[in-house]
Amino acid sequence: MTLNLTSRTLAQEDLDSICAFVRDAEEVFLVSPKFHYPLTAEQILKVLENRYSPTVIVSGDAPEPLAYANLYDKDEESDTIWLGNVIVSPSYRGTGVAAYLIQTMMDTAKQEHGVRTMKLYCHNTNTRALLFYCKQGFNPCGYKVLVKPDGEKLVGIAMQKEL
Structure with a gap:
């Protein structure tokens, strides 16, 4: 499948x-521990109050988004920004759309926000995503303990990449 990918700002x-x-409660938690299933437009808009550069990836002239992410917690002192709410359409996982999204977000972080480092959290249970981020050049640099709605604990692995 050949995709003519471009990015644009999130639209209502x-x-x-x-x-x-997002297909289930597990996936919504992977997107953000702040979200709950089913994911709603209101939840995304609430998080965006403290986020930057909400971005969608589209193919060709089709308006439908294939992937989405945003940036947050820009730190001027350390020249760092965090990548958040990465989500790819199930139909386009494994097609290169996620790699295009991450590259777009890194370019945006560097060019529009003037930072030198991008960080993200990836849950220890999300092996596919951990391998993907390593392939994109991100390296583990820390962790935080997360608690799922059912009380189960897991680790959010902090990863970073110099831009």
């Missing part, structure tokens, strides 16, 4: 499609 009409990317 994208929200329902993005919410539909």
Whole structure:
């Protein structure tokens, strides 16, 4: 499948499609421990109050989003910004869309926000994503303990990449 990928700013009409990317409570927790299932437009908009550069990836002239992410917690002192709420349509996982999204977000962080380092958290149970981020050049640099709604603990592995 050849995709002509481009990025653009999140639009209100994208929200329902993005919410539909999340198939269950486990996936919504992977996107953000602050979200709950089912993911709603209101949850995304609430988080965006403290976020930067909400970005969607589309293919060709089709308006439907294939992937979404945003940035947060820009730190001027350390020249760092965090990548958040990464979510890819189930139909486009494994097609290169996620790699394009991450590269777009790194470019945005460097060019628009002037930072030198991007960080992210990836849950220890999300092996596929951990391997993906390592392939994109991110390295583990710390962790935090997260508690799922059912009380189960897991580790959010902090990862970083110099831009």
